[in-house]
Amino acid sequence: MKKVVAIFVFAIILNYSNNSFSQSSICANFHKEHCVNEPAKGDKREFLYNSQSRSGLFSQGSISKLRCVIYKGMDYRLSLCCETAGTQVNFKIIDAKTKEELFDNAKNENAQQFEFQSNSTRNLLIEVSVPSGDATEAKGKPMDGACVGLLIEHKISERSGFSKY
Amino acid sequence: MKLKSLTYILSASLSFSLFSCGGGSHESDELSTNDSTKVDSLALNTEADANSIIYQVPSPSEMLTFVKMVGGKNNKNASFLNPSDNAKNYNDAKSKAINFGIYGCDLSYCSTFEMGVEALKYFKVVKQLGDEIGVSTTIDANVAKRLEKNVGNSDSLASITDDLYYNSFEDLQKGKQGSTLALMVAGGYIESLYIVTNLNKFDAKNPATQRIADQKYTLDNIIEFMKNFESDASVAEVLKDLNSLKTDYDALKETSVATDAPAKGIKVLDGGTNVEITDVQYKAISEKVKSIRNSYTTVK
Numbered sequence: 387m388k389k390v391v392a393i394f395v396f397a398i399i400l401n402y403s404n405n406s407f408s409q410s411s412i413c414a415n416f417h418k419e420h421c422v423n424e425p426a427k428g429d430k431r432e433f434l435y436n437s438q439s440r441s442g443l444f445s446q447g448s449i450s451k452l453r454c455v456i457y458k459g460m461d462y463r464l465s466l467c468c469e470t471a472g473t474q475v476n477f478k479i480i481d482a483k484t485k486e487e488l489f490d491n492a493k494n495e496n497a498q499q500f501e502f503q504s505n506s507t508r509n510l511l512i513e514v515s516v517p518s519g520d521a522t523e524a525k526g527k528p529m530d531g532a533c534v535g536l537l538i539e540h541k542i543s544e545r546s547g548f549s550k551y
Numbered sequence: 552m553k554l555k556s557l558t559y560i561l562s563a564s565l566s567f568s569l570f571s572c573g574g575g576s577h578e579s580d581e582l583s584t585n586d587s588t589k590v591d592s593l594a595l596n597t598e599a600d601a602n603s604i605i606y607q608v609p610s611p612s613e614m615l616t617f618v619k620m621v622g623g624k625n626n627k628n629a630s631f632l633n634p635s636d637n638a639k640n641y642n643d644a645k646s647k648a649i650n651f652g653i654y655g656c657d658l659s660y661c662s663t664f665e666m667g668v669e670a671l672k673y674f675k676v677v678k679q680l681g682d683e684i685g686v687s688t689t690i691d692a693n694v695a696k697r698l699e700k701n702v703g704n705s706d707s708l709a710s711i712t713d714d715l716y717y718n719s720f721e722d723l724q725k726g727k728q729g730s731t732l733a734l735m736v737a738g739g740y741i742e743s744l745y746i747v748t749n750l751n752k753f754d755a756k757n758p759a760t761q762r763i764a765d766q767k768y769t770l771d772n773i774i775e776f777m778k779n780f781e782s783d784a785s786v787a788e789v790l791k792d793l794n795s796l797k798t799d800y801d802a803l804k805e806t807s808v809a810t811d812a813p814a815k816g817i818k819v820l821d822g823g824t825n826v827e828i829t830d831v832q833y834k835a836i837s838e839k840v841k842s843i844r845n846s847y848t849t850v851k
Contacts, residue, residue, distance in 0.1 A: 414721055434616070437717060438607035453775075454607045455768045457617075458825075459758060461817060481822060488820045506808040506823030507765040509772065511604070540613075542620055 406442040406450040406514075406534070413469075416441035417535030421467040423499065433463050433539035441535040444468075444475075447518040451511050453482055454538065458507045463539045466491075466498045466514065469532040475516055477536070482509035503543055512536065606776040608736055608769060611743035612659040612713055614762060618747055619663055621758045626750040629669045632657040633742070633848045638676040640850040644684070645785035648731045649847045651680040652738025655716055660746050662712045667702030670712070674698050677715070684731055686722040690715060730783040733776065737789045738847060740773055745844045748837040753830045763836065764828035767800040792843045799836050803828055 417439050425431070438454040456462060466475050474496060479489040488510070491497045504510075514536060618626070633653050641647045658673035660666075674695060681690045694715060701707035716739075723732040744766060751759040774793050780786045805824040828836075 435713075437610035437613060437713075440605065440607065451604045452607050453604050453772060455609055455765075455772060456820075457762070457765060479820070483824075484822065486822065488822075489818070500818070502818045502820055504820045504823065505810065506825055507761075507768060508823040509768050510820075542617070 406444040406448040412443050413441040413533035413535070416469065416533040417465075417467070417537040420469070420533075421465045421535040421537035423465060431461075431541060433461075433541045436462070436538035436540045439536060439538045441533055442514075443531050444514075444516045444534045445531050446516055449513060449515040451513045452536065453509050453511055456504045456508060456510050457540075458504055459543050460540045461501065461503055461543050463499065463501045463537075464512070465535075465537040465539075467535045467537070468516075469534070473516065473532065475514065475534055477515070478511075478513045480511040480513060482511045604775075606772040608740070608772050608776065610659075610713065610716055611656040611739040612663060612709065612716065614743050614747060614766075615656075615660050615663045616709070617762055618750060618759045623750055623759065624664070627664050627666055628750070629657075629661065629666060631746070631749045632660065632669075632673075635672050635676045637848060637850055638679055641680065644731070645734060645788075646847070647680050647684050648734035648785075649738035649789070651677065651684055651686075651719075652735035652740075653742040653844070653848060654680060655712075655719070655735070656739045656742035656746065659709070659712050659716065662708035663705065665705040665708075667705075667708060670708055671695075671698055671702065674712075681719060684723075684735075685726055685728060686719040690719070730780045730786050733780045733783075733786050734789060736773060737777065737793060740769065741840060741844045741847070744836075744840045748833075748840055753828075753833040755828075755830075760828065760833065761826075763833065764803060764826045767803060767826055770797055770800055792846070796836070796839050796843065799832070799839055803832060 418435075421439075438452070440452055442450055444450070464477070464479075466477055468475050475498065476490075476492050476496070477500075478487055478491070479500075479502075480487050489500060489502070491500065494500075514534060516532075516534065633650065635654075638650065638654070641650050654673055654677045658670055658677050661670035661673055678690045678695070694711065697711050698708065701711065719735070720732065723729075723735065744763065747759060747763060751757065751763070754760050770793065774790065774797060777786055777790050777793070781790055804827045806827060808821075808823050808825050810821050
């Protein structure tokens with residue numbers, strides 16, 4: 387009987403992890419409530435909320451991909467946050483058309499925030515993952531599920547020189 | 552790490568299907584085995600996990616805000632919006648859902664461009680249609696009071712109407728009304744193109760013109776998102792319209808972008824292509840958008 391229950395639970399977990407960001411409602415506004423950082427002292431830039439932001443329920447080993455439109459001439463700020471402090475969340479930015487990897491936070495000191503511009507308007511894939519067996523598992527608390535938020539903000543890039551627009 | 556209860560996970564697993572905020576999860580033709588190979592090596596997920604993609608769509612207000620910020624703040628003209636009187640004539644589920652998106656965009660335009668009185672008028676029809684399609688909990692009396700209180704404050708109005716859009720989105724998701732959501736997104740998208748092509752005449756140097764060209768990418772995402780619900784006849788009909796518009800967008804020339812000098816203090820993602828649009832193509836897209844949009848708003 388225990389085996390049957392275990393298989394059932396495993397099947398369900400596989401089902402819900404099919405795409406963690408698609409489990410939107412449980413963690414719906416997590417990114418709005420928990421990923422917003424206070425600006426550093428003297429930072430007067432005003433980033434606006436981007437509606438392509440998203441939250442999802444992740445288990446260890448979950449990978450989820452968002453395809454977003456990024457415009458040339460805009461500054462973007464991506465902020466990742468996890469319900470459980472200290473959990474490592476990885477993200478990669480990939481050109482959706484060429485599949486070229488443009489950024490990987492694992493190669494950049496596991497940065498949980500990333501600001502960038504793009505040379506061109508394009509679709510990007512943002513691949514978010516919670517690695518299997520991270521440090522918390524060693525402490526005897528494996529993650530069954532926790533909300534992960536991806537907050538996207540934007541603003542028009544500063545221009546140099548005069549412009550009619 | 553925080554341990555969620557089994558009940559919580561069971562409900563999460565059973566309650567939510569594969570569609571999402573701003574877009575749906577759909578296997579894209581252009582994203583095939585290369586991706587899955589890469590991802591499979593990273594985690595203990597199935598191949599389906601690796602290929603499943605959520606298609607996100609910027610809200611209509613983002614384009615309207617951009618157009619205002621690049622110099623169009625005096626573009627106040629409610630004459631080409633969908634008359635609020637039409638709302639009472641939308642009697643079928645398809646026209647209600649599409650026009651909920653259209654009126655939502657009209658409301659956003661009025662709020663962003665500081666037309667408070669018109670915004671209140673459009674709020675009423677958004678509420679009326681919202682009640683009819685099942686997002687009434689989002690649009691309660693408090694929202695109306697907040698709008699009335701902030702009629703003279705465009706930032707607050709825009710913020711309130713943005714919240715309305717996002718919350719309607721969430722409501723439709725929670726209610727598993729994927730088809731309604733798809734139609735609402737399509738309606739809002741078409742109306743935003745319609746408004747901007749009315750406000751902005753072709754000028755190759757105007758960022759608003761380029762923004763219209765760049766809508767090629769958003770259109771691609773909306774189409775991929777809507778494919779999740781194409782078994783619904785109404786969604787299939789609208790998909791046909793959007794694919795017709797995509798034909799015009801696919802004709803736009805794409806040129807490789809040269810690497811720019813690094814910007815000060817911010818990482819620049821190199822590569823990609825620039826979508827170029829001519830006067831003739833701009834007019835053709837504007838006409839196609841007008842034709843599609845009017846077919847949705849015209850009372851038959």
